[in-house]
Amino acid sequence: MKKRANLRDVAQRAGVSVATVSRVMNTPARVSPDTRNRVEAAMSDLRFTPSAAARAINTGRTQTVAALLPTLANSTFARFADGLEARLGAFGLSLVVATTGEDPEVELARARQMLNIGAEAIIVTGASQSADFRAFVERHMVPTVSVSLFQQDAWLPTIGYDNQKAVLLALDHLMQLGHHKIAVVHGPHGHNDRTRIRLEALKQAEVAANGALTFRYFEAPFSVQGGSEAAARLLAQRGDETAVLAFTDVLAGGVIHRLHSLGLKVPQDFSVVGMEDLPSSASLYPPLTTVHLPVRRMGEQAAEALAQWLDNGIRPDHQELPIELAARSSSVARQT
Amino acid sequence: MKKRANLRDVAQRAGVSVATVSRVMNTPARVSPDTRNRVEAAMSDLRFTPSAAARAINTGRTQTVAALLPTLANSTFARFADGLEARLGAFGLSLVVATTGEDPEVELARARQMLNIGAEAIIVTGASQSADFRAFVERHMVPTVSVSLFQQDAWLPTIGYDNQKAVLLALDHLMQLGHHKIAVVHGPHGHNDRTRIRLEALKQAEVAANGALTFRYFEAPFSVQGGSEAAARLLAQRGDETAVLAFTDVLAGGVIHRLHSLGLKVPQDFSVVGMEDLPSSASLYPPLTTVHLPVRRMGEQAAEALAQWLDNGIRPDHQELPIELAARSSSVARQT
């Protein structure tokens, strides 16, 4: 088993210099067709595969961008990653993904790994990274953007939507339908600033309403199962809530499922609204009222922002993506 | 704007040699605490970030593996990628993903790009790549495995399930419930060998049944919307089918949705079975009978196989993953 062929081997075999071989790969037009053919034949004979590392060391570019995501096993992040990857590809950039499980220590470790393998830029979720993470990014001066929220005063450029606006869109919808006793189903907020922002917005609304609005909060894992359990708890100790506001469509789906299996009807017994607008949400039973969040688009925007940052060295501005309510059949006016 | 600091800069500042600096990074134990501190201080002062490329050129390893997937915006591939990434991470490997949209030309182009950025191994979906793709892989001798199917005679090591078995599991279930006129809803099979294998298995079963079993086939895009349209076509020209066999849960979900909105009941009017077993499938209305495919596990297995291949140079064996029927409420005995 002989070692991998390199430029010199090819040059020797083709009877040219290494410079010429390099030119065949990078600027074929500057090589005469004749020699070009000889070189290509030699490459092929020797099964030549150029070394990415050697190239990168010279050009100083790896064409690689890293995304640090809580998980991929979740439609939101998966669709985000899909949009991101597609758009990065158009710029000749590749996407390496690392999942963090929302653990700040893992996030830092993965960021370190990403730089170790040569990532030129990083994308993170949310803007509440650990102090160490922040120090790390600043020390290495690696272009980094945050997605999933739009927040002018964040330490990173943020590309996302206004989470406060989003939850209030859902709330206003329910209030206009006459609901004012609402069960709120949300995920863990320990390391999730999107959830925190949404909760905070609701608490402010509750205060502002001065008694005309009351919430009962149910925390549950970010899954269909979690939503289902939250609904079970809601009914086990039933109050006078007439609606459920879930922070994600997945949770909403779980809620609806459990309500159904306990013999209740949506929207007759409970109006349910979600947030996100998964592709499948319009086909739930009943079709889910939700706040549409442009996740795929967010991926594309993040790709553009980073591609330009890498290109011209100018840190991008924050970007707010539009959101809107998708009113469907899971919510109706309160039954009086 | 001065250039990025390198090993020599750090060495100079710390008053040591480059070798010592290198040691501080790689074998800190072999450096006296005193000098180690000086070096670390210098690194920090100069905001030193080691060059991944330079390291890779010396070690010959990039610690990077590439996955070529049709899309990430699909729970199956996303969960696969999640398992893959998590397990690769445990081996110190990073995952770069590239989406192909099931286009063989794109697949080849992306494979090329993956090698250009230094991927040490490749994961592809299915085993029916173009001849060019195959030539490419063989020419560069890059370790490559195929997932989503198990097929002993494939040109690549395959890690997946037996698609024929899978579809027959669903079919047998329906037949045992007394269904023998079945609508089959499947995705496009142009470049998708999993779909082709499943269709082929059904055709064989149809022949073997010798008239006791008949299928009507509906091709639709791989989406809820696609399943919905297929159901509309099924009803527009209604035959005497009593059951629907969908090749994916997503399609099954679309079918059920449309049946409902046209006033039909599942499973009373139609039994519906899917394939895949998405996390949400048990919470559909009604809970979906489906064939459970261990997608996340497949990602983990692929990671193991590649990690070992890169480690010991031995091409892995094919691996068959277990599948099973998850019988739920969307299918019942034929109403007589």
Add this chain to the structure above:
DNA sequence: ATGAAAGCGCTAACAC
């Protein structure tokens, strides 16, 4: 159009 030669930033013998 082609070649010679100087690095790119790091690792790994090998020597002290």
Add this chain to the structure above:
DNA sequence: GTGTTAGCGCTTTCAT
């Protein structure tokens, strides 16, 4: 425990 030095495989002037 630390330093010297020879590469790793390529790109890129600068000549010719």
